[in-house]
Amino acid sequence: MTTRWHRIFTSLLLSLLLFVTACAPQTSRYDQVQKETTQRGAAPAVAKQAEQGATFNKIFPKSVKGYKGYEVVPTQEKKGFAEYKVKGKDGKTVAMLSISDTTSVPAAAAKYQNATETIAGYPTVEQGTTTTGLLVNGYQVKVLSRDASFTRADRVAWLQKFDLRELAQLKPAIAPTATAKPAIPSYYNTKTPSQQPQKTPVLTPQPAG
Amino acid sequence: MSKPIFKEVDDLPTGGLTVTALKSLDFLIPGQWQNLTGFDNTIRAVTGETDEALIQQIGERAVALYNDKSQGYQRALWLYETVESGSGLLGAAALANRIGQDSFLGFLKNITPKPEKAQSIDLCVKLVTELVAFCQINGIPGDSIGDFLAALGDYSGESLMRMAALVSFDGVIPLGPEFANKALSIFDSTSPQELEGNQTYKSVQELIPGGGSSEKKGFITKSFDSTKNWMQSFVSAKNVTREGLLSRLKGFIDFTDDKADYVGALLDMNVKYYRHTGLQTLARRLVERAVAEI
Numbered sequence: 001m002t003t004r005w006h007r008i009f010t011s012l013l014l015s016l017l018l019f020v021t022a023c024a025p026q027t028s029r030y031d032q033v034q035k036e037t038t039q040r041g042a043a044p045a046v047a048k049q050a051e052q053g054a055t056f057n058k059i060f061p062k063s064v065k066g067y068k069g070y071e072v073v074p075t076q077e078k079k080g081f082a083e084y085k086v087k088g089k090d091g092k093t094v095a096m097l098s099i100s101d102t103t104s105v106p107a108a109a110a111k112y113q114n115a116t117e118t119i120a121g122y123p124t125v126e127q128g129t130t131t132t133g134l135l136v137n138g139y140q141v142k143v144l145s146r147d148a149s150f151t152r153a154d155r156v157a158w159l160q161k162f163d164l165r166e167l168a169q170l171k172p173a174i175a176p177t178a179t180a181k182p183a184i185p186s187y188y189n190t191k192t193p194s195q196q197p198q199k200t201p202v203l204t205p206q207p208a209g
Numbered sequence: 210m211s212k213p214i215f216k217e218v219d220d221l222p223t224g225g226l227t228v229t230a231l232k233s234l235d236f237l238i239p240g241q242w243q244n245l246t247g248f249d250n251t252i253r254a255v256t257g258e259t260d261e262a263l264i265q266q267i268g269e270r271a272v273a274l275y276n277d278k279s280q281g282y283q284r285a286l287w288l289y290e291t292v293e294s295g296s297g298l299l300g301a302a303a304l305a306n307r308i309g310q311d312s313f314l315g316f317l318k319n320i321t322p323k324p325e326k327a328q329s330i331d332l333c334v335k336l337v338t339e340l341v342a343f344c345q346i347n348g349i350p351g352d353s354i355g356d357f358l359a360a361l362g363d364y365s366g367e368s369l370m371r372m373a374a375l376v377s378f379d380g381v382i383p384l385g386p387e388f389a390n391k392a393l394s395i396f397d398s399t400s401p402q403e404l405e406g407n408q409t410y411k412s413v414q415e416l417i418p419g420g421g422s423s424e425k426k427g428f429i430t431k432s433f434d435s436t437k438n439w440m441q442s443f444v445s446a447k448n449v450t451r452e453g454l455l456s457r458l459k460g461f462i463d464f465t466d467d468k469a470d471y472v473g474a475l476l477d478m479n480v481k482y483y484r485h486t487g488l489q490t491l492a493r494r495l496v497e498r499a500v501a502e503i
Contacts, residue, residue, distance in 0.1 A: 028216070029268070030213065030215045030248075030269060033273060034213045034215075037273045038276050044277045044279060045273040045274045045276065046279065057352045075497075076348060076498060077348035078280065078498070081501070084350075096501065100502045105270070108502060108503055127503070128256070128263045130257050140501075144500065145257070
């Protein structure tokens, strides 16, 4: 008798276990942002007031002295964003160049409040190990390495060749200032970039262009 | 609600008929295509970053961008999926069960090769879909037509593999090495009414530029005509032949030479290379944008 009940109990328990595991939703580190960006009335990822990407085309460097044989190819142009690819002499992609309107991503602009260095007079930060960015007039300019041969020094050299003066004269992006606290969506990591450059490079501010 | 983008990319297959068929084309573009799957993997591969907090930040921005319908990414994936689903009559699972079994050749009797007309329309529509999806994902980059063509001509990785597969599986195998001229002349002689009766065209026509089928047909013809030279020189430079492609496919699909006609139809039904590589392209571009915007 006991054995029989034991058996029934075991099978019941097993089916319950199967049922529970089959129904348990798989969790992902992106579940929260997925929920926040798909719920009714969610703020769009790209702000209505963001500058047209086409406006940025004239700001990009088409070539940089000392980088003979390098090619700059347009890759993306969306609202609030434009991106070019830098190809090395062998045709391999060595870096990406980008300009984005931080109106859509206030946290992107906010991180420059903690900047300790400047390039061409504009606050600059390092993100991760491959990106150097600077902020002009609420617009974020970045150079991102895509090959180990393209170092931070290269990124800094290319950043200075954007037409930053022209960018500074555009209608300013609605970016947060040091006094105004921007509304940063909870899912953005607003911490100071963890990897600051190890040594302080000596940068002589140069006028752009 | 549609499936989250991170789930779509995580669920990309690492094996199966589509991946195997694409791998068989490696000889055309050696080392250009790695089957990159997984959302976080894609972020790491594209950016070269390893810091988990940074990967999280990039991933979150990519998810937000994808979920903003106005940004066109969802439409692009829909295009890549839809243009291929028109002809899928049998599940890949059903087919996989038969491969390598005696019943496989018997099974082949039940499928008929597509007539050349339908095949030509499919090829032209698929090519235009690529152009439309490109604009949904990347916008129209640069300041001039020349800039745009440079962006379009800069295909590499999974995008180049998609074009190699289009030329091979939808061009050379069903229509022969002269497929581009053949398809174009057949497409040109197709009436707008006939076009409307084609399943592939019907599925994506709403996103093809042009007021009615006649205008859309004109747009397709013009687009195909302008990429014809690229496709032709790809075929001649790589010496792509029907026999060469079939011999490589024989490595994983068992068929005899007299059944070679069916291979095109078989691939058509079961190899979802547009969706597979299209999603990989989309994920890469999303990540490129996300890392630049955060």
